[in-house]
Amino acid sequence: MCFIISIVMLVLSYNFYISENTLASVGSFLVSMFFIYLMIKNIIDVKNLKKKESEKKNDS
Secondary structure: OHHHHHHHHHHHHHHHHHOOOHHHHHHHHHHHHHHHHHHHHHHHHHHHHHHHHHHHHHHO
């Protein structure tokens, strides 16, 4: 879901940039970057969780 929202906001940011609406363009870009940050953070958290679970299985 974060990926879809970030892509939509990037396209919206580009459209605002083309129409010379700088404030809306920067705002949309920042929202897009925030959702990309959340997506990357979630991927790293899931990767670490799976690594801990596999270590736990190997110890048993």
